Amino acid sequence: EAQVTQNPRYLITVTGKKLTVTCSQNMNHEYMSWYRQDPGLGLRQIYYSMNVEVTDKGDVPEGYKVSRKEKRNFPLILESPSPNQTSLYFCASSLGGLAVYNEQFFGPGTRLTVL
Protein backbone atom coordinates (compact mmCIF):
# COMPACT_ATOMS: atom_id res chain seq x y z
CA GLU A 1 0.00 0.00 0.00
CA ALA A 2 1.31 3.42 -0.99
CA GLN A 3 1.74 5.46 2.14
CA VAL A 4 3.66 7.95 4.26
CA THR A 5 4.44 6.69 7.73
CA GLN A 6 5.47 8.69 10.77
CA ASN A 7 6.78 7.55 14.13
CA PRO A 8 6.00 8.04 16.86
CA ARG A 9 2.33 9.00 16.55
CA TYR A 10 2.25 10.50 20.02
CA LEU A 11 5.11 11.83 22.11
CA ILE A 12 5.31 13.64 25.42
CA THR A 13 8.76 14.93 26.32
CA VAL A 14 10.46 17.56 28.43
CA THR A 15 12.19 20.77 27.50
CA GLY A 16 15.69 20.27 26.13
CA LYS A 17 15.58 16.53 25.50
CA LYS A 18 16.56 15.88 21.90
CA LEU A 19 14.09 13.95 19.81
CA THR A 20 13.62 12.69 16.28
CA VAL A 21 10.37 12.11 14.42
CA THR A 22 10.83 9.72 11.53
CA CYS A 23 9.06 9.94 8.19
CA SER A 24 9.19 7.36 5.42
CA GLN A 25 7.44 7.04 2.07
CA ASN A 26 7.26 4.00 -0.21
CA MET A 27 6.21 5.76 -3.42
CA ASN A 28 9.65 6.77 -4.72
CA HIS A 29 8.68 10.42 -4.41
CA GLU A 30 11.24 13.14 -5.07
CA TYR A 31 9.70 15.73 -2.75
CA MET A 32 9.18 15.54 1.00
CA SER A 33 8.12 18.17 3.49
CA TRP A 34 7.36 18.74 7.16
CA TYR A 35 4.50 20.87 8.49
CA ARG A 36 3.15 21.83 11.85
CA GLN A 37 -0.53 22.38 12.47
CA ASP A 38 -1.69 24.70 15.22
CA PRO A 39 -5.28 25.80 15.91
CA GLY A 40 -6.21 28.86 13.88
CA LEU A 41 -2.89 28.90 12.04
CA GLY A 42 -3.47 26.22 9.45
CA LEU A 43 -0.43 24.27 8.27
CA ARG A 44 2.93 25.94 8.27
CA GLN A 45 5.86 24.51 6.38
CA ILE A 46 8.98 23.79 8.44
CA TYR A 47 11.41 22.31 5.91
CA TYR A 48 11.17 20.68 2.53
CA SER A 49 13.38 18.58 0.30
CA MET A 50 13.23 18.43 -3.47
CA ASN A 51 15.68 15.54 -3.72
CA VAL A 52 18.28 13.56 -1.82
CA GLU A 53 20.78 15.82 -0.05
CA VAL A 54 18.72 18.93 -0.95
CA THR A 55 16.80 20.65 1.83
CA ASP A 56 15.35 24.15 2.16
CA LYS A 57 13.71 26.19 4.88
CA GLY A 58 9.99 26.71 4.94
CA ASP A 59 8.23 29.43 6.88
CA VAL A 60 8.99 28.24 10.41
CA PRO A 61 12.38 26.43 10.47
CA GLU A 62 13.69 27.80 13.79
CA GLY A 63 14.41 25.06 16.30
CA TYR A 64 14.23 22.23 13.78
CA LYS A 65 16.70 20.26 11.69
CA VAL A 66 16.19 17.81 8.84
CA SER A 67 18.27 15.57 6.65
CA ARG A 68 17.62 13.68 3.42
CA LYS A 69 20.24 11.01 3.06
CA GLU A 70 17.92 8.53 1.36
CA LYS A 71 15.04 9.17 -0.97
CA ARG A 72 12.46 7.44 1.20
CA ASN A 73 13.32 8.98 4.59
CA PHE A 74 13.08 12.54 5.89
CA PRO A 75 13.50 12.72 9.68
CA LEU A 76 12.66 15.83 11.69
CA ILE A 77 15.04 16.58 14.54
CA LEU A 78 14.36 18.81 17.52
CA GLU A 79 17.76 19.32 19.16
CA SER A 80 16.42 21.16 22.21
CA PRO A 81 12.61 21.10 22.23
CA SER A 82 10.72 23.92 23.90
CA PRO A 83 7.04 24.18 24.91
CA ASN A 84 6.27 26.39 21.90
CA GLN A 85 7.04 23.39 19.69
CA THR A 86 4.06 21.55 21.12
CA SER A 87 2.03 20.89 18.01
CA LEU A 88 0.67 18.37 15.52
CA TYR A 89 3.30 17.52 12.92
CA PHE A 90 2.71 16.17 9.44
CA CYS A 91 5.12 14.75 6.93
CA ALA A 92 4.17 14.77 3.25
CA SER A 93 5.60 13.61 -0.05
CA SER A 94 4.98 14.35 -3.71
CA LEU A 95 6.06 12.76 -6.96
CA GLY A 96 7.84 15.70 -8.56
CA GLY A 97 10.68 17.58 -6.95
CA LEU A 98 8.97 20.93 -7.18
CA ALA A 99 5.63 19.58 -5.93
CA VAL A 100 3.74 21.92 -8.24
CA TYR A 101 2.15 19.45 -10.66
CA ASN A 102 1.37 16.67 -8.22
CA GLU A 103 -0.54 16.55 -4.98
CA GLN A 104 1.09 15.87 -1.66
CA PHE A 105 0.44 12.66 0.26
CA PHE A 106 0.32 13.19 4.00
CA GLY A 107 1.27 10.96 6.87
CA PRO A 108 -1.10 10.37 9.81
CA GLY A 109 0.52 13.00 12.01
CA THR A 110 2.61 13.08 15.18
CA ARG A 111 1.20 14.82 18.21
CA LEU A 112 4.07 16.26 20.23
CA THR A 113 3.79 17.73 23.70
CA VAL A 114 6.82 19.44 25.22
CA LEU A 115 6.52 20.04 28.98
Added chain:
Amino acid sequence: AQSVAQPEDQVNVAEGNPLTVKCTYSVSGNPYLFWYVQYPNRGLQFLLKYITGDNLVKGSYGFEAEFNKSQTSFHLKKPSALVSDSALYFCADTNAGKSTFGDGTTLTVKP
Protein backbone atom coordinates in the same frame (compact mmCIF):
# COMPACT_ATOMS: atom_id res chain seq x y z
CA ALA B 1 5.73 36.16 -1.55
CA GLN B 2 2.92 33.65 -1.53
CA SER B 3 -0.18 33.94 0.57
CA VAL B 4 -3.43 32.04 0.67
CA ALA B 5 -6.48 33.24 2.54
CA GLN B 6 -9.61 31.41 3.57
CA PRO B 7 -11.87 34.22 4.77
CA GLU B 8 -14.37 32.00 6.59
CA ASP B 9 -13.39 29.98 9.65
CA GLN B 10 -16.68 28.13 9.56
CA VAL B 11 -19.27 27.30 6.90
CA ASN B 12 -22.61 25.74 7.81
CA VAL B 13 -24.96 24.26 5.24
CA ALA B 14 -27.94 21.95 5.25
CA GLU B 15 -27.66 18.53 3.66
CA GLY B 16 -28.68 18.64 0.02
CA ASN B 17 -27.87 22.33 -0.39
CA PRO B 18 -24.95 23.58 -2.46
CA LEU B 19 -21.79 24.49 -0.59
CA THR B 20 -18.95 26.91 -1.25
CA VAL B 21 -15.69 27.19 0.66
CA LYS B 22 -13.76 30.29 -0.32
CA CYS B 23 -10.08 30.72 -1.08
CA THR B 24 -8.13 33.68 -2.41
CA TYR B 25 -4.47 33.76 -3.28
CA SER B 26 -1.65 36.19 -3.79
CA VAL B 27 1.40 34.77 -5.52
CA SER B 28 4.15 36.01 -7.74
CA GLY B 29 4.16 34.07 -10.97
CA ASN B 30 1.74 31.30 -11.86
CA PRO B 31 -0.42 29.85 -9.10
CA TYR B 32 -0.47 26.09 -8.49
CA LEU B 33 -3.51 25.65 -6.29
CA PHE B 34 -4.74 22.67 -4.33
CA TRP B 35 -7.62 21.77 -2.04
CA TYR B 36 -7.18 19.24 0.75
CA VAL B 37 -9.61 17.85 3.32
CA GLN B 38 -8.85 16.73 6.85
CA TYR B 39 -11.16 14.47 8.82
CA PRO B 40 -10.80 14.30 12.61
CA ASN B 41 -7.58 12.61 13.77
CA ARG B 42 -6.43 12.03 10.21
CA GLY B 43 -3.87 13.45 7.83
CA LEU B 44 -4.82 15.64 4.91
CA GLN B 45 -6.28 14.11 1.77
CA PHE B 46 -6.07 15.61 -1.71
CA LEU B 47 -9.31 16.76 -3.34
CA LEU B 48 -8.35 18.62 -6.52
CA LYS B 49 -5.81 20.93 -8.12
CA TYR B 50 -5.47 23.71 -10.65
CA ILE B 51 -2.24 23.80 -12.61
CA THR B 52 -3.28 25.19 -15.98
CA GLY B 53 -6.07 24.83 -18.52
CA ASP B 54 -9.78 24.79 -17.77
CA ASN B 55 -10.84 27.12 -15.01
CA LEU B 56 -13.37 24.61 -13.68
CA VAL B 57 -11.61 21.70 -12.04
CA LYS B 58 -13.38 18.53 -10.96
CA GLY B 59 -12.09 16.41 -8.12
CA SER B 60 -12.86 13.66 -5.66
CA TYR B 61 -16.21 13.04 -3.92
CA GLY B 62 -18.15 15.32 -6.28
CA PHE B 63 -16.20 18.46 -5.42
CA GLU B 64 -15.18 21.04 -7.98
CA ALA B 65 -13.39 24.36 -7.88
CA GLU B 66 -13.38 27.40 -10.10
CA PHE B 67 -10.15 29.24 -10.78
CA ASN B 68 -10.74 32.96 -11.32
CA LYS B 69 -7.61 34.85 -12.27
CA SER B 70 -9.14 38.33 -12.20
CA GLN B 71 -10.49 37.81 -8.69
CA THR B 72 -7.47 35.70 -7.60
CA SER B 73 -9.85 33.12 -6.20
CA PHE B 74 -10.14 29.36 -6.18
CA HIS B 75 -13.40 28.55 -4.43
CA LEU B 76 -14.37 24.95 -3.65
CA LYS B 77 -17.91 23.93 -4.50
CA LYS B 78 -20.27 21.02 -4.39
CA PRO B 79 -23.82 21.03 -5.81
CA SER B 80 -25.36 18.95 -3.03
CA ALA B 81 -23.73 18.65 0.40
CA LEU B 82 -23.64 15.45 2.42
CA VAL B 83 -23.33 15.12 6.19
CA SER B 84 -20.17 13.11 5.54
CA ASP B 85 -18.59 16.19 3.90
CA SER B 86 -18.26 17.74 7.35
CA ALA B 87 -14.51 18.25 7.84
CA LEU B 88 -11.72 20.81 7.82
CA TYR B 89 -10.78 22.11 4.37
CA PHE B 90 -7.49 23.67 3.33
CA CYS B 91 -6.55 25.62 0.26
CA ALA B 92 -2.85 25.64 -0.67
CA ASP B 93 -0.40 27.05 -3.18
CA THR B 94 2.89 25.38 -4.01
CA ASN B 95 5.69 26.99 -5.97
CA ALA B 96 9.23 25.66 -6.39
CA GLY B 97 8.82 23.45 -3.37
CA LYS B 98 7.49 26.06 -1.01
CA SER B 99 3.91 25.36 0.11
CA THR B 100 1.57 27.87 1.67
CA PHE B 101 -1.69 26.77 3.25
CA GLY B 102 -4.70 28.78 4.29
CA ASP B 103 -5.82 28.67 7.90
CA GLY B 104 -8.56 26.19 7.10
CA THR B 105 -12.35 26.30 6.98
CA THR B 106 -14.50 24.00 9.07
CA LEU B 107 -17.46 22.78 7.05
CA THR B 108 -20.46 21.52 8.96
CA VAL B 109 -23.30 19.90 7.05
CA LYS B 110 -26.45 19.44 9.10
CA PRO B 111 -29.07 16.79 8.35
